Amino acid sequence: MDSHGHNEQRVVWTVVGTDIGPLLLAATRDGLVNVVFHATDAARGRALDRLAARLGTEPVEAPGSPLLAEAIRQVRAYFAGRRRDFDLPLDWSLISGFNRQVLRELASGVPYGSVVGYGDLAGRVGQPGAAQAVGLAMGANPLPVVVPCHRVVESDGGIGGFGGGVDTKRRLLALEGVLPEPLF
Secondary structure (H helix, E strand, O other), rough: OOOOOOOOOOOOEEEEEEOOEEEEEEOOOOOOEEEOOOOOOHHEEEEEEEEHHHOOOOOOOOOHHHHHHHHHHHHHHOOOOOOOOOOEEEEOOOOEEEEHHHHHHHHOOOOOOOEHHHHHHHHHHOOOOOHHHHHHHHHHHOOOOOOHHHHOOOOOOOOOOOOOOHHHHHHHHHOOOOOOOOOO
């Protein structure tokens, strides 16, 4: 508690090396709050500044924090091919409204090794004409990989866009057996 008797928000973070590059993982007492692709120095700095502004506290690097331990373990197991589903507490405070509704449906309703179209996902949340809005929700996903926006593709068979880059999306889909492994 702070000096005014309020619970102080604590945000801890670390970077985990993966087959798709370094991922920044950030957590609060409520759960994993953010996953950031390509967490090199510049990207990491921008992500931490955004987190501080959004959550009202400076994130603290704490790779040994109990708040991060299970997320680190599960991310490593996923990339090693030993885990298909994430079973982590998630802090949804960085996303709200339609975007949160879509991402929750994605997390619970599109299993490992499968894909869904933007329009199909819109229909699942009762907004069948909102495929473009689903695309925007995917781009706003604060928890990529764990909330698997890489599993959302175009209805015509195209791979669609991806905040981590289309090559990263292909590699994640290949890891899950949806696409063949890239030749190089």
